[in-house]
Structures are given as structure tokens and as C-alpha cells.
Amino acid sequence: MTLAQDSITRAGTVAGHPQALPASGRSRASGERDLVFAAMGGRVHLHVTCPGSRVGAVDRDLRMVAGRIGAWAGRLTRFSPDSDLSALNRDPSRPVTVVRPTLYAVMERSLEVAELTEGIVDVGLLEARLAAETGAELPAEGAPWGLDRRRRGGLVHRDGPVRFDLDGVGKGWIADRALALLSAYPAALVDADGDVAVRTGAERPWTIAIADPRRDGVDIATLDLAGGRPPHRLGVATSGTSVHRWQHVDGSRHHLIDPRTGRPAVTDVVQATVVAGTALAAESLAKSIVISGSWDGLELAERAGARAAVLLLEDGEVIATPQSLDWLA
Amino acid sequence: MAGQVTPDPAALSPEVRAPRAHKRPDPRPSRLMVGAGALAALSVIGAVLGRMPVTAGQGSATPVMADTASGAASADAAGTSRVQRPVRYVRLKPGQKAPPGAKVIREKAPTPRVVVHWVTPVTQTVPRTPVARTVQSGAPR
Numbered sequence: 100m101t102l103a104q105d106s107i108t109r110a111g112t113v114a115g116h117p118q119a120l121p122a123s124g125r126s127r128a129s130g131e132r133d134l135v136f137a138a139m140g141g142r143v144h145l146h147v148t149c150p151g152s153r154v155g156a157v158d159r160d161l162r163m164v165a166g167r168i169g170a171w172a173g174r175l176t177r178f179s180p181d182s183d184l185s186a187l188n189r190d191p192s193r194p195v196t197v198v199r200p201t202l203y204a205v206m207e208r209s210l211e212v213a214e215l216t217e218g219i220v221d222v223g224l225l226e227a228r229l230a231a232e233t234g235a236e237l238p239a240e241g242a243p244w245g246l247d248r249r250r251r252g253g254l255v256h257r258d259g260p261v262r263f264d265l266d267g268v269g270k271g272w273i274a275d276r277a278l279a280l281l282s283a284y285p286a287a288l289v290d291a292d293g294d295v296a297v298r299t300g301a302e303r304p305w306t307i308a309i310a311d312p313r314r315d316g317v318d319i320a321t322l323d324l325a326g327g328r329p330p331h332r333l334g335v336a337t338s339g340t341s342v343h344r345w346q347h348v349d350g351s352r353h354h355l356i357d358p359r360t361g362r363p364a365v366t367d368v369v370q371a372t373v374v375a376g377t378a379l380a381a382e383s384l385a386k387s388i389v390i391s392g393s394w395d396g397l398e399l400a401e402r403a404g405a406r407a408a409v410l411l412l413e414d415g416e417v418i419a420t421p422q423s424l425d426w427l428a
Numbered sequence: 429m430a431g432q433v434t435p436d437p438a439a440l441s442p443e444v445r446a447p448r449a450h451k452r453p454d455p456r457p458s459r460l461m462v463g464a465g466a467l468a469a470l471s472v473i474g475a476v477l478g479r480m481p482v483t484a485g486q487g488s489a490t491p492v493m494a495d496t497a498s499g500a501a502s503a504d505a506a507g508t509s510r511v512q513r514p515v516r517y518v519r520l521k522p523g524q525k526a527p528p529g530a531k532v533i534r535e536k537a538p539t540p541r542v543v544v545h546w547v548t549p550v551t552q553t554v555p556r557t558p559v560a561r562t563v564q565s566g567a568p569r
Contacts, residue, residue, distance in 0.1 A: 146559060267565060293563035308558035321558055339564040372562055397543070418543040 134161040139172045139270055141292030145277070147284040148303045157284075164280050168273055168291070174201045175269040177225070184265060188225065191260040203253040206246055209268045212383040215403050219387040221358040225264040231352040231363050232345055240361050267386060270294045271336060271379030278332065278378075289378075294336040296378035299324050306428060309372045309409055312341040319417055320409055322374065323428035333406070334378035338385035339370030357390050364390040367413045373400060374407040374426055384408075393418070 132154065133146035145164055149157045174183040183202040190196075198206065209222040226238040242259025265272075274289045274296035281287040286300030297305050304325045308318040324333055340363075343354035357364040371388035375381040384405050388396030393410055397420060400408050407423035419427070526532045 141565075144560060270565070288560060290560040290562075293561070293565060295560050295562055305560070306558045308561040310561050310563040312564060318558075318561070335562050337562040337564050342564045370564060420543060 132157045132161060134158070134165060136165050138165075138169050139176070139273070139292050140178070142290075143168060143292060144288070144290035145281070146288040146290075147281055148286040148300055149284055152284075160281070160283075164277050164289075167280065168277050171201055171273050171276065172269075174199070175205060175265050175273070177264055184263060187255060188262040191262045192257065194257055196255045196257075197249075198252050198255055200252045203246070203248070203255075205265055205269055205272050206255060206263075207248070207253075208272055208379060209265065210246065212268055212379065215380065216383050216387040217399060217402075218358060219390050219399070220268065220383045221356075222263050222265055222268055223261045224356045224358060224361070225262040227356040227361050228264050228266075228354055231354055231356065232343075234345070234349075234352070237362055267294065267336070267338065267382040268379065271296075271334065271377070271382035274378035275334065291378065294334070294378045294382050296332070296334050297324055298332050307335050309337065312339060312370050312411070313415075319370075319372075319411060320419070321428040322372075322407070322426045324374075324426065332376065334375050334381035335372065336375075336378055336382035336385050337370060337372040338382065338389050339368075339411075340364075340366065340389060341369050355386060355390050364392075366390060366392045366396075368393050368396060368410050369413055370411040371396065372409045373405050374423075375403075375405050381405075 130150040131146065131148050133144060135142060135144045137143070143165070145161050147157065147161070173179065173181075176182045177184050177188065179185060183199055187196055187198055187202065206222070209220075212220050221241075223241045223244060226241065229235070230237045241261040242257055244258065244261050245256045247254040247256065270291050271294050274291035274294050277289040277291070278287055278296040278298060281289070281298075286303035286305070287298050288305055289296045293310075295307055297307075299305060304323055307322045307324065309320050309322065311317040311319045322335060324335070338355070340353035340355055345352050352363045355364050355366075356362065366389055368389045371385045373381045373385040373388065375384055380403070384400045384403055385408075387399055387403075388408060388410065390396070391399055393412060397408060397410075401420070405420075407420060407426045409417065409419040409423055409427075411417055
């Protein structure tokens with residue numbers, strides 16, 4: 100396998116093609132192939148069942164999908180100055196900006212996600228996110244913005260200064276899109292650095308562990324996305340405050356901004372994992388639970404149709420919704 | 429020491445500091461007047477509040493949410509799809525009015541929440557090796 104080894108930008112985000120990781124553990128079982136590579140600042144894992152397929156053809160498909168993921172990530176990252184997102188952010192006060200189809204599609208989905216999460220997930224909060232990281236004074240509320248679809252891509256309207264951070268929205272969108280590209284396979288899994296899109300096959304269950312952020316290599320629980328039913332699509336994602344957290348003179352700050360306050364969320368949830376219909380929905384709802392706190396967050400997730408939710412609380416307690424019992428291994 | 433003030437012993441004497449005993453007026457009439465005044469003020473406030481217009485969501489103990497920017501899509505004159513950003517939701521306190529033009533959504537009544545608690549990691553009984561691990565963004569794998 101020869102994959103282009105392009106330069107890795109800040110935070111490991113791959114600009115352009117993905118970088119293959121050594122010892123990817125491909126072909127774990129008979130009739131299955133997988134590919135692991137670096138992208139989106141982390142590790143991406145593609146895995147398909149392919150009974151009776153030619154191995155060479157399957158590997159070609161996996162490499163093609165890896166290439167598409169690298170290209171999408173290259174357009175949507177804020178860590179590369181050449182990305183479409185960086186071009187949009189370059190002039191935050193520009194009233195109208197033309198954006199290309201990939202970025203427009205993700206921006207459009209971000210509005211749907213904002214509705215799904217009742218306004219909690221907001222991609223227009225980059226300034227507050229950066230201030231949380233650097234310790235700078237937290238900015239005033241971002242200006243409203245909107246979209247106009249055009250034949251290819253569309254327009255982003257801004258009523259004042261606002262910069263965007265697609266973050267988990269971009270990652271979830273990429274995982275779902277990559278899974279759609281693997282629709283020819285009976286079952287498939289796309290693990291986009293922890294946000295997982297999966298299609299279960301009639302015979303292939305997928306087992307997905309939920310990492311414990313307090314202890315390396317230990318899991319809080321394991322989800323069994325069972326086969327045996329008609330193939331269906333699911334998303335599993337985790338969000339939390341324990342990884343991206345910074346200590347400043349005025350106290351500790353994390354990266355999940357509550358749009359109602361413009362500040363890092365005050366929450367009793369350290370980490371939330373959600374199972375939903377797509378990786379994007381799962382990622383957005385997991386983030387919403389953390390930002391809203393366990394009580395309001397679980398109610399919101401229930402209203403939004405989350406299939407399962409597993410939470411690690413500040414006091415060390417692990418709780419889950421009753422529906423989660425159907426999914427716990 | 430120059431400038432030091434020496435206390436006047438006479439000023440500290442118990443004779444000077446002791447309160448003088450004298451006859452105090454009967455406080456009951458003035459207390460009655462204050463009480464009657466407070467009752468009158470409360471009745472006036474109650475009457476004014478009762479005349480205020482009732483908006484959606486008032487008249488019940490259930491709080492409401494005001495969506496100050498609708499997320500609905502609309503078509504402009506050029507026929508393009510315009511999507512406005514649904515941004516701010518405000519939880520209205522009982523009696524508080526929504527701003528003009530805001531969509532008011534009645535919040536669901538809170539229901540008892542049932543959750544499953546456990547102490548030991550469930551992974552102890554995992555039958556299969558997980559094929560993937562979901563983690564927070566940027567966490568070590």
C-alpha cells in the first residue's frame with residue numbers, strides 16, 4: 100500500500116492525503132479488511148466485512164475512502180491556513196462569503212444540529228473557544244449568521260464578526276459520509292478519532308468500548324451494536340471536558356463553550372457517550388449533555404431521540420439511560 | 429508624647445454613660461398604623477398585577493422557552509434557500525414576557541428520571557475484543 104505521506108500540521112491534522120499508520124492490524128478476521136491511518140489530528144479506522152470479495156479490490160476501496168477523508172479534513176480544519184474554513188475565518192466581519200460545496204454542506208448540517216440540540220451546539224464560537232485555551236478575556240457574544248444555497252456551494256452571511264470552529268460537527272459529518280461511501284459492503288465501521296459511524300450487518304455485531312478518561316487503557320463500559328437484525332446505521336460518539344482543559348490564573352477552563360453564556364460550560368458531567376442514528380447526531384448530543392449538565396442534558400437527548408447515553412459524572416459516578424441496557428455488552 | 433489624647437475620666441464614668449430612665453410612649457397605636465399601611469400597599473400591588481396582560485405560557489407553573497431566532501428555513505425573492513441560525517433560547521421565569529416576535533415553546537413538565545448506576549466497569553464481562561473505542565477528541569487511544 101502506498102499512501103502519500105503529506106506533512107502533518109498543528110495538532111496532527113493531515114492536510115491532503117491521510118498518512119498510513121504502521122501495524123494497522125488489517126484483515127483481523129476472515130472476510131474482513133480494515134485500514135488505520137492518521138487524519139483529523141488523530142487516528143481513523145475503516146473496517147468492512149467483505150465475504151467473497153477480492154482483497155485487492157476491497158483495499159482499493161478503503162484507500163479511496165481514506166483519500167476522501169483526508170481531502171474533507173483538509174478543507175474543514177482550522178489548523179491549516181490553506182483550508183476552506185481558514186479562508187472563511189480570515190475576515191470575520193465580511194458580510195457575505197462564498198464557500199465551496201463541502202464546507203457549505205457541513206455548515207448547513209451545523210444548523211440542523213443546532214436545532215436538534217436546541218441551540219446548544221453552535222459552530223460560531225471559535226473566539227470563546229480560543230479565549231478558553233489561551234486565558235484571554237472571554238469575548239462578547241458572536242454575531243448572527245445564515246446561509247444561502249447556490250447551485251454549487253453557497254454563501255455565508257454574517258451580521259457582524261464571527262469565526263467558526265466545526266470541531267466535532269466536521270468529524271461526525273466526515274464519519275457519516277465515509278460510511279455512505281462503503282455502502283456496498285454488508286457491514287462497515289468508520290472510527291473517526293473516537294466518533295464512530297457504523298452499519299451493522301445481519302451477522303456482524305460491532306463491539307465498541309467507551310474509554311475511561313481517568314485511566315489509560317481502561318474502559319467504562321462496552322457497547323454491543325448487535326447484528327441479527329436488518330442492517331441499520333448508527334453513530335457512537337463521546338465528548339467531555341477532561342482532555343482539552345487548561346489552567347489559568349482565574350481558574351481552570353475547558354473547550355466546551357455554553358452558547359447561553361459564551362463561557363466554558365459549568366457542568367457536573369465529565370464525559371458523555373451517546374448512541375444515535377448518525378455519528379453527527381451522536382457527537383452533537385454527547386456535547387449537549389456535557390454542556391447542559393446531567394439533568395437537562397439527558398432530557399434534551401431524550402427529546403432528540405438518542406438511543407443510549409452513558410455519562411461519567413464529576414463525583415466519579417457512571418450513569419446510563421435505561422435504554423442503554425439494550426446496548427451494553 | 430506630643431499630640432497624644434488623654435481620655436477624660438469624666439467622659440467614661442458610669443454616671444455619664446448610663447441611660448437616663450424616662451417614661452416611654454405606648455407603641456401599640458403606631459404599630460397598628462404601620463400594619464394597616466402595609467396591608468394597603470400589598471392590595472394595590474396585587475390589583476395592578478392582576479390587570480397585566482397574560483402571555484402564552486403564563487397562568488401555569490410550567491416554565492416556557494423563548495426561541496428568539498427561529499431556525500426555520502425560508503425562501504427569499506431569488507428563490508434560494510436561506511437558513512437562519514437558531515441561536516438563543518431563554519428560559520422565562522414565571523410571569524416574564526417573551527420579547528416581541530419570539531417563538532414561545534412550552535417546556536415539558538419535568539418527569540422523574542431513571543438512570544442505571546454501576547460501580548465496577550462492565551468491561552469485566554465483555555465477550556469480545558472491541559473493534560473500536562470511542563474517546564473524547566484528542567484523547568490518547
